[in-house]
Amino acid sequence: MFSLSEVSRPAKRFLAVCIALVLVLSCIIVLSYNNYFLLGDLVKRNNDDVKYIHSAKLLLNQGILAYNSGEQPSAFIMPGMPILLAGVMAIFGQDDVGINAFRILQCVMQAFSVYLIFIIGRRVFNTRIALITAAICVLYPPDYFSSGSILSETTFRTIQLLLICLAFVAMDKRKTVWYILIGLLVAVAAYFKPHATLYPAIFFILWWKQRTPWKDIVKYVTAMAAVYILCLLPWWIRNMITFDKFILFTNSGGSPFLLGTRIHGALPPAGFFVEHPEYDPKTVFQGADSSAVTKGLDIIKYGFVHDPLNYIYWYTLGRWVELYIHPFYSRPFWPITRPVMNVLQMIMMAVSMIGLVWALIKHPMKRMLPLLLTLAYFTLIYQPFVAFNRYGYPNEIILFLFAAYLIDQLIVMRHKEPLLKANQGGTGIR
Template identity: 50%
Template sequence: MFVAYMKEPATRRFLLIVSSMVLILSLIVVLVHGDRLLLGDPVKLNNDDVKYIHSAKVLLHEGMLVYNSGNAPSAFIMPGLPLILSGWMAIFGDQNGVTAFRVFQCLLQALCIFPVYAVARHTFNHRVGVITALIAAVYLPDYFTSGSVLTEGVYRIIILMLLCSMIAALHSKKTLWYVVVGLWTGAAAYFKPQASLFPCMMLFLWLVYRYSFKEIVRFTFAILAAYIALLVPWWIRNAVTFGDFILFTSSAGSPFLLGTRIKYQLPPPGFFAAFPQYDPQTIFAGSDGEAIAKGLDILKYGLVHEPLKYMYHYTIGRFYSLYMVPFYLHDIFSIKKSFVWAVQDILVCGGLIGMVWAFIRKIGKPLLPVLLAIVYFTGIHLPFVAMSRYGYPMFIFFALFAGFAVDQALAILQKVKTHTREVGHDAKSTGYHTGL
């Protein structure tokens, strides 16, 4: 898919120009802002980014993955970011390694332009691909991400490449492409485990494209085999270190329980009267098993006593938190969050309009991969904590549909101008438009 597009000289030239612009701007952001984009204090270790830096240093110098565990080994997080960051530190030193990692993220942001264009063009056409690539090039949260030390920069390009691989596998029916799908899924799991079930969406695509049962079994095995092969080192490490099988992570603090908090508040006062075994001081503490039971009790009480409030929280509220709030946690060149927030609202609303428009136009099968990605990654976050950081990798698909809406609006304007010109020409040629 992408290789075919890159054979077109004009397309190749356009993408290289846009990606180069993104790279230059990203590098400027990194060099000008530097550590000012950190969210935490490197001494206090009070946010994810500084904890990642600390983990990478310990991993490099002591060969041990730690996170929220002092000097003891941890399975609190997936190891993807500390592994990459420690690699840059090994080459350039602890401090310069962080800068090198940021430069690496700048390159990833620039490279994202290519799969963004490819997915948009496959879904719609060349002009939508161009519009979407331009939106991606000026989207300010991307430049914040370039300078941050978080998982989102690497994770987003992995998701884009995973989606491109799924599209290529779907149309080629080649086992190798399905192995690539499994490998990209495994790579995504090393940063965010919630991506692991995304290839399940292939089952729906296989049915739509009339795959045989034999093909479905063969390609499912190819995806699973590649995925398992990539995750085996992590499972072995956990078994050796902790004497137990840990599929992904083992952490305190349940995203499911924390997701029951509305505006970060405690459950309603009546909840503690109805469930006296819980205490406001300890309700959000405890093991994962206890946390799930607590979360279910909070939901049970909330849906009975404040059903509209809780239904809103788990539907529109979740969507708003994921997509309507920009992942822009520090101002870039004094551009305020209020401006970025307004742009975010316009693009997401434009994307929703584009989705409806695409359904009206009955575009059909090419829409499915992107729509399934939005449905999957939105749905998988609904029961849990939802925030802009989790919605950020999916924003580009709303930009894609916004690009389609812009494309359709331009087409309508062009038709109106052409029609007006033709009417004016006809009136003039017949003597009716005389100016008298």
């Protein structure tokens, strides 16, 4: 699947140009704009990116893994991002050179993602659609912002694309070694975003469609679970030693489930606090995860009873809008302003969704199923939780495949029309 041996020379050249353009343009943009892409202040440490930088430096200098806790050890976030950033800083230094080296690493990941989406597009559709998707990646500004930001989205998107590739290979080869690699990659993904943990559940649908024997399913599940557990053990052991308790992933003070109840960041309806006097508008979204689920459920129950239309929208279409309609483009760069990008994003998502519906009607489901299940998983996993453009960004490159599919279908139809008219003229049919 990863080989390009059967790809024509012109297609290889076009792909190589797209990959080179993404790499070169990414490097030029991130080095030109430098710390402009930071969302927080390095001194105040008031956003995720600058907190990651502080965590990486603390890990290197004092061997302490902390986030949002000063210099005290914490399990507020998964450690993937601080460890990766610290690894780069250990080589290139802890000043701007080290930070920019990490940005360059992300530029390489962006370029590699173009190759991966080409491989996936060619496997699901054809070479032409894969090349159109690669061209879209060259022209998509948020990819360059993502390269410059000190956040986990570029890394996670690369891992997600690799998971899709391995899913195709595993279903084709039917060998345990591929599921071992999937278990390893899921564990790596979980070190950045723990919700990736349940991704292997999509294989139960794939195995059912492929009529995989139960003994093989047990073997594959055991392999994935064993590798995953082995990879997460260092995190669990560290938390047991540090905090004297088992922490599966994190013990952050803010609950994604509770925060997800806030419609556009607003408080619950005023009547909620009358019906639930045990909660205060100033503190309802504060506190530990242990009480957050109860709070969230109370807000949801009240909302669906007293403001059903808003809450039905928020937990269905509203989540999709938050994930995909707002571009991951917090620091615009020349010549694309944020208002322009907002319009472009809406156009791209509209084209992608039309292409998705068209593909569901016209294209063989069997070829698309691993791709569709991945897209569905990493969309639906956010339905009960807080969702915004950062979380939707890794999926957008998958949606661009369907935009490319629609573009390709329109091109094919346009070329067929003159040919059909010519044939009709030759046979006397008008």
